[in-house]
Amino acid sequence: MSDSQSSIEVCFSPALYPFFHQKKAVVVVTDILRASSAICTAFMHGVEKIIPVETIEEAKLYKNKGFLVAAERDGFVLDFADFGNSPFNFSPSVVKNKTIVYSTTNGTQAIHMANKSSEVIIGSFLNLTATCNWLINQQKNIVILCAGWKNKFNLEDTLFAGAIVEQLLLDKHFYTICDSANASLDLWNIAKHNLIHYIEKTAQRNRLRKNKLDDVIEFCLTPNITDILPVLRGDFLTRMENKV
Amino acid sequence: MSDSQSSIEVCFSPALYPFFHQKKAVVVVTDILRASSAICTAFMHGVEKIIPVETIEEAKLYKNKGFLVAAERDGFVLDFADFGNSPFNFSPSVVKNKTIVYSTTNGTQAIHMANKSSEVIIGSFLNLTATCNWLINQQKNIVILCAGWKNKFNLEDTLFAGAIVEQLLLDKHFYTICDSANASLDLWNIAKHNLIHYIEKTAQRNRLRKNKLDDVIEFCLTPNITDILPVLRGDFLTRMENKV
Numbered sequence: 001m002s003d004s005q006s007s008i009e010v011c012f013s014p015a016l017y018p019f020f021h022q023k024k025a026v027v028v029v030t031d032i033l034r035a036s037s038a039i040c041t042a043f044m045h046g047v048e049k050i051i052p053v054e055t056i057e058e059a060k061l062y063k064n065k066g067f068l069v070a071a072e073r074d075g076f077v078l079d080f081a082d083f084g085n086s087p088f089n090f091s092p093s094v095v096k097n098k099t100i101v102y103s104t105t106n107g108t109q110a111i112h113m114a115n116k117s118s119e120v121i122i123g124s125f126l127n128l129t130a131t132c133n134w135l136i137n138q139q140k141n142i143v144i145l146c147a148g149w150k151n152k153f154n155l156e157d158t159l160f161a162g163a164i165v166e167q168l169l170l171d172k173h174f175y176t177i178c179d180s181a182n183a184s185l186d187l188w189n190i191a192k193h194n195l196i197h198y199i200e201k202t203a204q205r206n207r208l209r210k211n212k213l214d215d216v217i218e219f220c221l222t223p224n225i226t227d228i229l230p231v232l233r234g235d236f237l238t239r240m241e242n243k244v
Numbered sequence: 245m246s247d248s249q250s251s252i253e254v255c256f257s258p259a260l261y262p263f264f265h266q267k268k269a270v271v272v273v274t275d276i277l278r279a280s281s282a283i284c285t286a287f288m289h290g291v292e293k294i295i296p297v298e299t300i301e302e303a304k305l306y307k308n309k310g311f312l313v314a315a316e317r318d319g320f321v322l323d324f325a326d327f328g329n330s331p332f333n334f335s336p337s338v339v340k341n342k343t344i345v346y347s348t349t350n351g352t353q354a355i356h357m358a359n360k361s362s363e364v365i366i367g368s369f370l371n372l373t374a375t376c377n378w379l380i381n382q383q384k385n386i387v388i389l390c391a392g393w394k395n396k397f398n399l400e401d402t403l404f405a406g407a408i409v410e411q412l413l414l415d416k417h418f419y420t421i422c423d424s425a426n427a428s429l430d431l432w433n434i435a436k437h438n439l440i441h442y443i444e445k446t447a448q449r450n451r452l453r454k455n456k457l458d459d460v461i462e463f464c465l466t467p468n469i470t471d472i473l474p475v476l477r478g479d480f481l482t483r484m485e486n487k488v
Contacts, residue, residue: 012397015263016260019396152423177447179396183402183427186431
């Protein structure tokens with residue numbers, strides 16, 4: 001590494017983020033199954049803003065004010081919400097030109113946690129290469145924050161982190177001495193040739209199957225169906241307009 | 245899984261332990277480079293008790309009372325201590341029949357954190373098979389607690405966790421649905437055929453090299469040079485007498 005290079009770190013849990021926080025770093029928040037995939041889908045389908053909120057109470061307050069609210073806990077749509085956490089809920093007829101309030105088990109908390117860094121973007125396989133290209137242009141230190149599952153490590157977010165690490169390390173500007181980043185890359189190298197098969201053993205894949213919510217797996221693992229990059233501006237997510 | 249089986253989970257950081265704590269589980273604390281390797285070495289060389297303490301202040305108090313004190317932070321021996329964290333410090337002439345007070349950057353905190361579980365044992369490659377055999381006999385849920393580095397994930401503790409997961413899953417009594425356990429096993433399967441080579445990329449390996457403290461690497465990665473199992477009894481570690 002040299003002083004002119006930028007570091008890549010991977011944080012496996014929101015509970016570990018305080019040990020990774022860097023004011024000048026860009027944070028990529030990911031929650032592959034399903035929040036960050038759903039957010040990318042919403043922007044692909046023309047949503048104007050997404051307001052991520054941490055608590056059920058906040059989501060309810062927004063609902064009472066007349067907002068469209070997507071909210072789930074443990075995979076299930078909350079009773080007061082308009083819909084839940086499946087990317088398929090965020091169809092063009094529902095979301096186009098709308099502002100949506102969004103609260104999930106893991107992902108939306110992680111977004112808030114990162115908001116004191118230089119920039120917070122939302123990454124998923126759906127916008128993988130767009131995410132990497134933008135990160136390469138920034139030439140800043142990068143922290144990939146995996147939303148995990150209730151503060152535990154999860155494999156699917158880690159694999160996505162590994163996919164980013166792989167692409168960034170092809171650029172000599174970046175380096176990593178982070179064991180989590182190296183572990184993510186090694187796991188990605190095992191999984192990448194048959195991601196759907198590898199994902200079979202993950203806890204969240206089995207949780208979604210048990211709850212009959214697993215129709216989204218293949219979609220959420222599809223790379224590069226959009227080049228939109230959701231970015232946090234204050235308390236809402238919007239699409240990044242100027243990507244360089 | 246069935247009700248009669250026992251689960252295996254891997255916790256990658258002391259900061260995540262609250263999400264893994266189970267009162268009835270056995271916790272295996274590991275800090276391969278170097279605390280848990282040093283503890284196993286000390287018992288192999290006849291130490292009677294090791295009192296793990298969390299803070300430098302506690303270690304100093306014990307020193308003032310006349311105890312033999314091993315204490316380090318960031319790899320370096322503290323000025324008031326008798327010696328530091330290298331397994332080579334714990335030679336028979338120094339430790340035989342002694343009680344040693346021990347405080348390290350990561351490992352001794354992790355030991356204290358786990359003390360509300362059913363049993364806390366200390367695992368390292370040095371006592372790998374003894375650890376696995378004892379765990380198999382207990383038929384209890386198992387949490388492998390990686391000491392990590394300042395609450396961050398590290399690879400060497402994860403590989404050791406993977407080595408345990410591999411052996412335990414050969415016994416039909418055990419199962420895992422823990423993504424951290426599956427990741428540990430996958431990483432172990434990459435690394436195990438040339439552990440010394442794999443360890444080259446880890447942060448702690450490079451930290452130790454930089455500080456000229458890397459003479460212990462090969463020793464710390466040597467499997468099964470002892471069948472002693474250090475166990476926490478109240479506030480001190482002792483050797484497990486009845487291993488079945």
